[in-house]
Amino acid sequence: MAKGKGKKTKQIKSRYDSSGFGEKDVKCVSSGGKKRIGIEISPDSYMTKKPTWNFSRIDTEYWSIHNDFIQKIMPTLIDFERMTWHEIVSASKGHGSGSKSHSVEIRRLIKKAQERLLELHIHDDSLMSLRMTGKDRLWGVLDSGSFYILWYDSKHEICPSNNK
Incomplete structure (x- = not known):
């Protein structure tokens, strides 16, 4: 009481x-x-859920999905569907510390991406980066276990790595 x-x-x-x-x-x-x-x-209860994908927020003007999607991205998304969000974000890079897929603060993104988020009226503090293959990243908003896909970054340019 x-x-x-x-x-x-x-x-x-x-x-x-x-x-x-x-x-x-x-x-x-x-x-x-x-x-x-x-x-x-x-807010972390989605970590025990398997991911779902949502394409309603795809930005068709910048870093859009193209022909590589079926060949490069779809197999990885299918693999992720067999995992929980906890397993996805816990998977390590293998050659060092850190996760392959993780949340990234908006302030760490390149200026062009930050400006584009404002144009799209997306005001989140961070975006989720999912590593597909090598440099390929899928960027989006993770909300209650659903990943709202925004961008396909085939050159790892939205948030360049400092480990080069």
Whole structure:
């Protein structure tokens, strides 16, 4: 029970199996005989889910998907569908530290990409970079386990590596 002006709060932790989300907190608040129930889902709960791909945000003007998609990108996306997001972001480069696929702060992207995000009205703090092959990267917004594809970067130019 929470201290306050006649308000009672009860927290319950449980598994929400039907949606695939992880732990959730259920808060029951009563005030004057009325009850409100709110569900808070952990922002990292998608990590136990398998990825889904969403093509509705593809930027067709810059770093767009082209003929390489079927040959280079599709097989990797199919492989990723066999994994959870945790497994995808935990996969290491193999020759050093770090992950092949990871979140990148917008401020680390080249200026052209930062400006394009503003034009597209995308105001996230970071984007997800998925390593496809060698230099190939797929850039997008990761939201609740769905990857909204923005750009296909075949030259690793959106966020150049400092390890050259």
